[in-house]
Amino acid sequence: MLEKLPVNFIDILMGAPYNFDRVTLLITHYNRSKSLEHLLKRCAEEDLSFEEIVISDDGSKPEHLSYVKSLQQIYTFRLITTPVNKGLGANINRGQDAVKTRYTLYVQEDFEPTCDFAPNFINAIKLMDTESWDIIRFYTFPWAPFPYLKDYKLGYAEMLFKPTLLHLNHLKFRLYSDHPHLRRSNFFQKFGRYIEGQRGDPTEYNMCMQFIRKNGRALMFNGSPELFLHEHGAIEPNTMVRSKWKLSNSFFVSVMRNLYLKGKVVNSTIKLKKLN
Numbered sequence: 570m571l572e573k574l575p576v577n578f579i580d581i582l583m584g585a586p587y588n589f590d591r592v593t594l595l596i597t598h599y600n601r602s603k604s605l606e607h608l609l610k611r612c613a614e615e616d617l618s619f620e621e622i623v624i625s626d627d628g629s630k631p632e633h634l635s636y637v638k639s640l641q642q643i644y645t646f647r648l649i650t651t652p653v654n655k656g657l658g659a660n661i662n663r664g665q666d667a668v669k670t671r672y673t674l675y676v677q678e679d680f681e682p683t684c685d686f687a688p689n690f691i692n693a694i695k696l697m698d699t700e701s702w703d704i705i706r707f708y709t710f711p712w713a714p715f716p717y718l719k720d721y722k723l724g725y726a727e728m729l730f731k732p733t734l735l736h737l738n739h740l741k742f743r744l745y746s747d748h749p750h751l752r753r754s755n756f757f758q759k760f761g762r763y764i765e766g767q768r769g770d771p772t773e774y775n776m777c778m779q780f781i782r783k784n785g786r787a788l789m790f791n792g793s794p795e796l797f798l799h800e801h802g803a804i805e806p807n808t809m810v811r812s813k814w815k816l817s818n819s820f821f822v823s824v825m826r827n828l829y830l831k832g833k834v835v836n837s838t839i840k841l842k843k844l845n
Contacts, residue, residue: 586617592620592672592673592674592694593620593623593668594674595665595673596623597624598637600630602637602640603636604678604679608681609622609643611682615682615684615687617686622644625661628651649663657747661747672697672753673753674750675749676749676797677747680800681798682797683794686707689707692724692725693705693788697751702788703752703756703759703787704785705750705751705752706728706748707750707789708748708790708797710748714740715789717729717736724792726791727788728787732838738834739833739834742774742834745785747776748797760779
């Protein structure tokens with residue numbers, strides 16, 4: 570009876586490490602070597618094993634890059650570097666090009682898995698193997714949940730894109746996100762590459778639009794335990810710099826920001842219709 574069980578399930582029963590041999594853990598990094606160390610340490614503590622770990626560094630300062638290289642003496646990973654910082658899009662493109670496995674688990678260096686991640690990740694791989702999902706997401710900011718979810722199974726919910734202007738929540742365009750997720754490694758073949766040479770927010774938003782245009786199908790973990798923590802302990806400052814007006818708590822700014830976001834929904838909807 571035991572030999573008929575899935576390999577990963579046997580590992581769980583025997584108390585063995587979680588071995589995801591068809592998955593590459595792709596980590597993008599820039600000037601946050603201590604955060605990267607924390608992520609790698611947490612993966613080791615949770616006994617997470619992947620076919621390969623690829624770290625794509627985007628031209629970090631020498632002291633950070635040197636520290637990352639020193640981590641190779643403790644953790645096994647392949648380091649992809651570039652002499653000049655080229656932005657988020659170029660970093661993800663460079664890292665994804667280096668992946669050789671069927672699946673990619675994409676995680677930025679300021680996230681960390683929890684003890685609930687591995688069992689639910691096994692289910693995500695099962696869903697990828699047997700169904701036609703393009704990505705399966707494991708995190709969203711608590712203050713910015715995706716608005717239109719439909720319960721599916723195994724703790725996951727289908728992310729539904731509502732194209733009409735009756736659905737004015739601007740977060741509906743975040744069907745794709747660069748938060749931790751599992752994707753097929755031929756992702757670029759269907760959705761195109763990330764734009765390069767722009768700031769992080771427009772780079773990600775452009776991929777969101779490409780994902781919707783190409784009818785991307787996404788699941789999101791919708792269970793109660795958190796699978797990832799973001800900036801847990803605030804080890805290093807965020808390298809993403811956003812405009813001050815986006816962070817202001819002023820009543821006037823809040824009203825203007827809300828009007829801006831509603832206008833963005835209309836503008837993005839029109840853009841999608843033109844592109845299609």
